Amino acid sequence: MVTMKAPRLATPRRLPGSPFAAPAPAGPAEIFAVDDQVTHDKHGLGVVVSVDDDAVLVDFRSHQRRFPLPCAKLTKL
Numbered sequence: 336m337v338t339m340k341a342p343r344l345a346t347p348r349r350l351p352g353s354p355f356a357a358p359a360p361a362g363p364a365e366i367f368a369v370d371d372q373v374t375h376d377k378h379g380l381g382v383v384v385s386v387d388d389d390a391v392l393v394d395f396r397s398h399q400r401r402f403p404l405p406c407a408k409l410t411k412l
Contacts, residue, residue, distance in 0.1 A: 364405040367391045375400075376408040 367373070371383040373393055378400060381393040392401045393409070402409050 365409075365411050367404075367409075367411060372412045374410050374412055375402075380412075 367383050367386050369383055369386060373381050373383060375381065375393070375395075378393075378395045378398075381395040381400075383391055384394045384399065385392045390401050390403050391406070391409070392399060
């Protein structure tokens with residue numbers, strides 16, 4: 336008895352407007368420097384106080400906050 340193998344499907348075609356399309360690749364991470372003005376979705380406007388290899392410290396006047404890099408909600412102005 337001979338069994339038949341199912342044909343292999345080619346890579347599925349994705350339409351540009353499909354909700355099942357692969358997500359777009361992320362853009363390059365922002366590079367922050369001391370005294371850069373930044374904005375955060377929750378904390379508002381702030382100024383970069385210090386920059387490390389893996390984090391950035393931002394002063395929001397009422398408080399300071401340290402964000403690990405890359406931080407999607409932190410945007411340089």
